[in-house]
Amino acid sequence: MQQPVWWQRGVIYQIYPRSFKDSNGDGIGDLRGVIEKLDYLRDLGIDAIWVSPFYPSPMVDFGYDISDFTAVDPMFGTLADFDELVEGAHARDIRVIVDFVPNHTSDQHAWFIESRSSRDNPKRDWYFWRDAKPDGNLPNNWLSVFGNVAWEWDEKTRQYYLHTFLKEQPDLNWRNPEVKAAMFDVLRFWLDRHVDGFRLDAVHYIMKHPDLPDNPPNPTRGSGFKPLGDYDSLLHVHDMAHDDIHGIFREFRALLNSYSTERPRFSIGEIHMQDWGKWASYYGANLDELHMPFNFSFMFAPWEVRAMQAVIDNLETHIPAGAWPNFVLGNHDEHRIASRVGRERAPAAMMLLLTLRGTPTIYYGDELGMEDVEIPPELQQDPWGKNVAGFGLGRDPERTPMQWDASPNAGFCAKDIPPWLPLSPDYALVNVETQLRDPRSMLMLTRRLLALRRATPALNVGAYRAVPHDTCLVFGREDGHDRWLVAINLTDEQTIVQIPEHGSGQIVISTKLDREEMVKLDALILRSHEGCIIHLTS
Structure with a gap:
């Protein structure tokens, strides 16, 4: 492997x-x-x-x-x-x-300054320049992520250029x-x-x-x-x-x-x-x-x-x-x-x-x-x-x-x-x-x-196993025989996780940083918003 x-x-x-x-x-x-x-x-x-x-x-x-x-x-x-x-x-x-x-440069980039200098500039096709439609409308209906249309008129060369984001961010033509x-x-x-x-x-x-x-x-x-x-x-x-x-x-x-x-x-x-x-x-x-x-x-x-x-x-x-x-x-x-x-x-x-x-x-x-x-x-x-x-x-x-x-x-x-x-x-x-x-x-x-993640192969590169639960996110991480369980209570209430098939284990870290005891997983108590990492021992 x-x-x-x-x-x-x-x-x-x-x-x-x-x-x-x-x-x-x-x-x-x-x-x-x-x-x-x-x-x-x-x-x-x-x-x-x-x-x-x-x-x-x-x-x-x-x-x-x-x-x-x-x-x-x-x-x-x-x-x-x-x-x-x-x-x-x-x-x-x-x-x-x-x-x-x-995707784009600044409109102050040397490439774009050259491109917009004339229609026959060698870098013209480095960007998307288009004429208006015959009826005077924009080249197409594309919109900018940052609001308004995605085309900006250039008065000097009488064409539009494309900008997916701000008009100061003209799009590069990666097909060139x-x-x-x-x-x-x-x-x-x-x-x-x-x-x-x-x-x-x-x-x-x-x-x-x-x-x-x-x-x-x-x-x-x-x-x-x-x-x-x-x-x-x-x-x-x-x-x-x-x-x-x-x-x-x-x-x-x-x-x-x-x-x-x-x-x-x-x-x-x-x-x-x-x-x-x-x-x-x-x-x-x-x-x-x-x-x-x-x-x-x-x-x-x-x-x-x-x-x-x-x-x-x-x-x-x-x-x-x-x-x-x-x-x-x-x-x-x-x-x-x-x-x-x-x-x-x-x-x-x-x-x-x-x-x-x-x-x-x-x-x-x-x-x-x-x-x-x-x-x-x-x-x-x-x-x-x-x-x-x-x-x-x-x-x-x-x-x-x-x-x-x-x-x-x-x-x-x-x-x-x-x-x-x-x-x-x-x-x-x-x-x-x-x-x-x-x-x-x-x-x-x-x-x-x-520190625990770095020291524990099961937690950084180990396999993932989902453990279904109604109110908590529960999953296992495994590397060979080294098995861990993560249980996180996403609710505002204390809850009890009952997964007896996972036996027992040692709480290594709680998000409250106040418990490190052995627990049986037939009745794991999690306080509101508490998560625990448990090293399984059986």
Whole structure:
């Protein structure tokens, strides 16, 4: 049997660099701030960091509108800082994953500036330029995820260009081989700087139907994971996820494989898709495409047994044989887990994330139970929330600065410097320094869970076995004769789990961090929102 590699055994920790640690006094986090906190990350027990975009950008979409794919924005530091970050992380046995944003560039990128300069510019076809229809209407009916139509008029060349997101983010034409070659050179640039993998942003958008036909109307206006306003009025069958994307993914995987002779390189794709079969197809028919497409389903499932169990069952049913699953509870685009399910349930959610079969991703601050922060209108930054008002799509609340200590500005930046987003009013209580002194804190629970997971093959790469129950999520993890049971009460009431066929065992960790006794599983008492990891002995 092939030995599991680091991205199967390990835990990924997402860092949103603007909000992690400011090292130079401008109120914005940066790469040197991440370097300063590498020891914290090592002691936490994670195995890889995913660093969200730090590339040069006008910051219209806070780094996802990139004007240079192979440099570092001075706001975040220098390439030398990045190299030092990678070296320091590797010295602590932490891998480094970076964002790769393949669907679009900034409208300030040199490629787009050339492309829009004239209709006969050699880079014209690097983007999607189209005439208006004979009746003067738009080239088609496609809509932007961020509100309004997906076409922007260029007065100089008298054509429209396509933008799936903001008008400042024109879409690249991946059917042009020059675009693909240039973007693969971007990957090589960062691989040569020793990154361990890529998180592929919005990657299912890169291949559209070659004829750009109208999308059909959506009779239900149902969006999928969450309401997106007018974008939901169409079925997005032609503006994303064309079948030709699989060929691109296979070439991408081959490139990563060519760099994996010394140590395995890794890819995980941001793919929002409710069709489990189509989602699973991005592993590749021969497991030769993405190492993993992100599984976002937990972030949108109600906190109740049937819904959560359905996510696990669907994944286990549809994932191809030999493929590796993953789970995520939070990121820079969705409300924090402690706000979605309640702070009292957050410890159970963390236990669930770190004990299921598959690679977990932790969002910075979730190890503390950080919550969303209400941002006053005059301080809001995110264009999505501004452009599509009334749907709660603004992402500022989950992007607020990391809370390091109880000092002014939570140790994120100097006390006399305003941070780029307001801090949570509870930072004096919810912060790293305070929780390190509390043996029953969320941070200490997370550290214990990570340490147990790392030390226990059954919990990081072992088999998964569902144990049906009405009010609790119960499942087994097994590696040979080493058997474990995880039982999590998702309700507000104490409950008794009766599974006598599992015998007895030792509670190794409770989310309450106050019990480690032997228990018989014919009557396991779980308090409200309590989870237990039990090492089975019979």
